[in-house]
Amino acid sequence: MDLHLSVFLLFVLFTAGHSLSCYECFSSTGSCATQKSKTCSSGFSKCISVFAVTKVGDISTKAIVKDCAPDCPSLSMNFGIIKTSVSCCNTDLCNVQDAPEPNTIIPNGKKCYSCKGQSCSNTVSCTGSEDRCITATGNYGGQSAVVKGCVSKLICDATALVPNVPNVEGIVCCEGNLCNGAQSVTQSFLFLCCSLLSYFLLH
Template identity: 65%
Template structure:
């Protein structure tokens, strides 16, 4: 009987001692100074670190989110002057650093500005696809074009996104004139990775 109790207590201590710990931060200022470590709930087996940057004229906004995730896939997407990067890991406190800036690759895709979608964008890191996504934001139809990782293209269930099409050839996502919204992209992308 004592052996059974000892084994049970050892099991509880062993499983409690092996819960994943991740840094946690939500920053709209681009800095996670003073980030805290959080013990993840049992079903959360990954640490996530994401950065979204939007450059408009001379102004830049950086959003950083770090925390525990039940499922996470590293991914990157660029749409002209806006970029979102997610990196995932599965060891204690492995998300201390922000996702690294990926190095440019040879892929090129069309992207949009406020007037047209004829701009050419150089992709970077794992962005091996050209993407075109449509959805609704603020009562308006929105189209986004740019570079994306395969894992973004495989995420057809992004919140608020009506359709996503991806292709592998250079400049294969067409050049029709449309509008874009970085906030639409950022909220959709992050909600998918944080909530699924």
């Protein structure tokens, strides 16, 4: 075989694009007992781990999701009824550890208003990197919906750059304790929280 061709083939072999491998799992019990590795598709350059705690009335659920992601920052959100932490990394199988459980992240001293039912006068304690208060308004089935709470600055930056979040009509972030107002609303929906969360994880 020609020496030049051999050298070229070796070069191609060693410089071929490396596909990232990440762990994949979904658990609604708060523990990924079985997680399998997968090769990420082209354009997915991060491994992600999400830990969400939802509390509606006396019912509390914990969910963990791990997968490949196109891009994602590590962040957290607290809307009162749902708290979420997200960890991202960019090396093979780096999402072996779960994202931190939101209830275990240390409060940072900031507080924001949150909504429960028709009242948005409840307050939540922000944790970790949650340095902004947020108010998101939307419409679902002809009914208005509002969610309020604490978010990381990265979420506010993302919504400013790409404002078209499904089911969400407006997002306002602010700095300072309780800066997102306590006005009552027509209704507050869990779906709006889920729309926000899924949008930030997939874009």
